[in-house]
Amino acid sequence: MDVAAILQAIEVAAKNSPDRGRVADYIPELASIDPDRFGMSIVMADGRQHSVGDARLPFSIQSVSKVFALALALGRLGDRLWQRVGREPSGLAFNSILQLEHDRGIPRNPFINAGAIVVTDAVLAGYAPREYLGELLRFVRTAAGDDDIHINQDVARSETETGHRNFALAHYMRAFGNLTNPPEMTLGAYFHQCAIEMTCEQLARSGRFLAGMPGMAGLVSPSRVRRINALMLTCGHYDGSGDFAYRVGLPGKSGVGGGILVIAPGRASIAVWSPGLNSQGNSKLGTEAVERLAKSTGWSVFG
Numbered sequence: 001m002d003v004a005a006i007l008q009a010i011e012v013a014a015k016n017s018p019d020r021g022r023v024a025d026y027i028p029e030l031a032s033i034d035p036d037r038f039g040m041s042i043v044m045a046d047g048r049q050h051s052v053g054d055a056r057l058p059f060s061i062q063s064v065s066k067v068f069a070l071a072l073a074l075g076r077l078g079d080r081l082w083q084r085v086g087r088e089p090s091g092l093a094f095n096s097i098l099q100l101e102h103d104r105g106i107p108r109n110p111f112i113n114a115g116a117i118v119v120t121d122a123v124l125a126g127y128a129p130r131e132y133l134g135e136l137l138r139f140v141r142t143a144a145g146d147d148d149i150h151i152n153q154d155v156a157r158s159e160t161e162t163g164h165r166n167f168a169l170a171h172y173m174r175a176f177g178n179l180t181n182p183p184e185m186t187l188g189a190y191f192h193q194c195a196i197e198m199t200c201e202q203l204a205r206s207g208r209f210l211a212g213m214p215g216m217a218g219l220v221s222p223s224r225v226r227r228i229n230a231l232m233l234t235c236g237h238y239d240g241s242g243d244f245a246y247r248v249g250l251p252g253k254s255g256v257g258g259g260i261l262v263i264a265p266g267r268a269s270i271a272v273w274s275p276g277l278n279s280q281g282n283s284k285l286g287t288e289a290v291e292r293l294a295k296s297t298g299w300s301v302f303g
């Protein structure tokens, strides 16, 4: 299979696309990102890496960071984490507050904002935000095999100043007793975690542990990797998760920075970046690109 040629065809299709979606502007610092950017990178099981377009430009990984935070949280708390957050798709927007009242402050899953805030709160317990962020960065750098991965402080500050919905979610959960740290502290850590920047090449390499690649089993156990992938498949694209599973057939996690990490278990780890989003807040061209990739390669978790 000529993965390099497949990637090139995907890049051409992306370049010619008349509709690139809309760049997220609710975080002011992200509003000025060039919507014409497109990058994609694939690490194969044999270690070879193929990239096209802007695959070496760093972008804000935003909610893709929730995968790494979840891996850390499960490592530290194990199944106790599930007393505070569920494992069901929400069917609602990533920043929705609707279900929280009905479910008495227990978010549906760790990938919607409310759930991710609880995950960060849980890992934070007993640690200073700086220690948590240091540990998260160490985890991501080890996974990627690259120390040149950093937090963009301007993006973190921008979201801290404007993240009223996330403050509402955090305070609401605190009222139900499902937040142990002061909301400002947990959100400070959460906003910085979302402001990690990576290139597609780095992000694809950081996903190798989820694809079960050789040498990566020490980072997260195989049974836990399977579970994280299951959550990515069912919840990784919010209310677009069913459609993504139908069209792509692989676990994926998106972020409002326009990045998506996609895992073809045993075969490849894939990262794509195109800043324009669809109506569910997932990268529009990124989704189309991985759909093309899945079609061309035949990769699917469904056989």
Ligand code: GLN
Pocket (backbone or CB within 6 Å): 061, 062, 063, 064, 094, 095, 113, 159, 166, 191, 194, 254, 255, 256, 257, 281
């Ligand atoms: N930091 C963003 C937020 O909390 C992450 C959301 C996302 O990437 N979907 O709103």
